[in-house]
Amino acid sequence: MTLNVLSNRYAVAVPVTQSDVALRAGVSRALVSLVFRDATNVSDQSRARVLLAAEELGYRPNMLARSLASKKVRTIGVLLNDITNPFFVSMYVELSDAAQDAGYDVLVGPGLRSVAQERTLLGTLLGHRVAGLILISPLMKASELNRIIAGYPAVSIARDMNLDGADFVTNDELVGARLGVRHLVDLGHERIVHLSGGFSRSAVHRKRAFLRAMSELGLAGSARVIEGDFTEEAGRSAAREIIRCRADETAIFASNDLVAVGAMGVLEASGVRVPEDVSVLGYDNSVISDLQMISLTSIEQPLRDFGRASIRLLLERIDGERDTRVSLEFEPRLIVRRTTARRAIR
């Protein structure tokens, strides 16, 4: 590490208030307030003088004071658990974009899969009196969460819990599973193994959806599940298991892209070709699935829709336009790439 001292001049920011602007413009403070609130009943002349003075002084309305006085906060709090998951981060990007369009700032509480931390973060967000909360895959028990966010406008994403205070946005797992299973079956596969994401709610839902989609096609008997979690290592481990016991499955339906990629890595290293010997299907359509070297067929979760819809639902509640609790399910899409192919006759 190298440290260089570049100079020793530091200006200090001078806080400029409405009073300063009023003084310079030769009007009352309240008039400055009116101008910055775009109120009517201000002569063009006065308005111009105020704006000029503000520009000259570098004045910016103090959001803190404004929120305090108006009792309206233009900030949305996002609880993001966990931040190391690229899928959730992409979600956040969309959310932030949508919020910005609606004229709201976003205050993030980025967590690392710890309930205790989640508690702290929620406290911070509520301390800021955010206008509403977006909860991305929260870990906390529903009862506690309900108590904490009681009365706050809130939307929960990717976790369908009993939050009596929150609306809910997710993707339709059953549709996703059907898309994937049907695609594989259309390619001639029958024996399909699901690499489960473990015992979190979303993982369990995805697994159930897979099993149901299989049995809908009369393939309940040839469906198999290997438990794991949502990591690449879980995919690798599952692939080793598959190879070790000479499984006769010809297709893999992974619970997310990372798991799929992990499995592919081990398979190819062991001489099992994808998709010639075995087809692999991911979930999420995350950035890695689109890399040419990976080119993973995947189920796309409509992140953009999630983001837009969440903000919209939240604003409806913030503005009091709706007093019913609502859940939205978006349909995922199949993105076919190069890891799935017709089953080889062997």
Add this chain to the structure above:
Amino acid sequence: MTLNVLSNRYAVAVPVTQSDVALRAGVSRALVSLVFRDATNVSDQSRARVLLAAEELGYRPNMLARSLASKKVRTIGVLLNDITNPFFVSMYVELSDAAQDAGYDVLVGPGLRSVAQERTLLGTLLGHRVAGLILISPLMKASELNRIIAGYPAVSIARDMNLDGADFVTNDELVGARLGVRHLVDLGHERIVHLSGGFSRSAVHRKRAFLRAMSELGLAGSARVIEGDFTEEAGRSAAREIIRCRADETAIFASNDLVAVGAMGVLEASGVRVPEDVSVLGYDNSVISDLQMISLTSIEQPLRDFGRASIRLLLERIDGERDTRVSLEFEPRLIVRRTTARRAIR
């Protein structure tokens, strides 16, 4: 899209203030304030009664009012441009983590590589009177940026511009280039092509560092540069170029991992084996380089150090402990994986 109405009960949050707590605890409002500021001179009995009342009412100090009154804001603003770059996002994660440890919240201004948007976001952050600014790879002209952030504590990451008001944190490009070049040369490579990230400052720096590292080893004559940008497509395009003109380079030093992966995809699709026929080296050591299917040798930028150092520098300035401008350069590390190998004799 499916919409379900789940219920029609919505509680409304009742804002609880210090006065409410004071009333319930049977004390004055100021005493409640003292308790929540951990002041001395409060009897244990009073403290307990206040805390109990607060708990019962679900009171939380209002950060807005607190910041306004104390003139101290415990929020740091982060200008993040651009948010679609995973490298910058990882940086943000580290920053956010470090800030949290220091007891600060983080307000993000997530940009999409637009100067106009950057202006707006900075305005928002300053409107919130954040205690300090972290600028991740800002696009704006130095002169304008200087004017806007004048007097504000600020740290710039990954852009070594003339910001007289900001400290500066980056990785030592020359060290990184030397690590990469020396690694390849040690493996017997001499003719090395650099896939440049284009004409942004950091890309130009990286290119220059590459050329300098080459000439230090007496290989100036066998160094080549293909211009591009920081995307996967740029890597693909460069690889096509390399194949088309039957280039005799045996190693590729890409300006980042995404570019490297793009190049590898095209090379392998064209029958050029990595690393048997050509070695490929990335930069950043981002998540994708560690995927087993990719396993890209890369130069690791010490993100964690970046994050910690940035926050530390910023706090030093916020707390007025330092009035000199400072720049920090961290040394990157070489992470050897499977895309680089000894040059084949052909």
Add this chain to the structure above:
DNA sequence: TCGTCTCATTAGCGCGCGCTAATGCTTCGC
């Protein structure tokens, strides 16, 4: 010239909390 009507402008309170000088209450020593 005077009163009325209209509209731009202002005075002043409130938002929730930080902070300090002043107040009230104990306790103690002599």
Add this chain to the structure above:
DNA sequence: GCGAAGCATTAGCGCGCGCTAATGAGACGA
């Protein structure tokens, strides 16, 4: 029993701005 000393508590102003009732200034007709 009295004053001093030590603490716990309170009253009250200020932070920067939103908001409304009240004020002032013109414009107009009679």
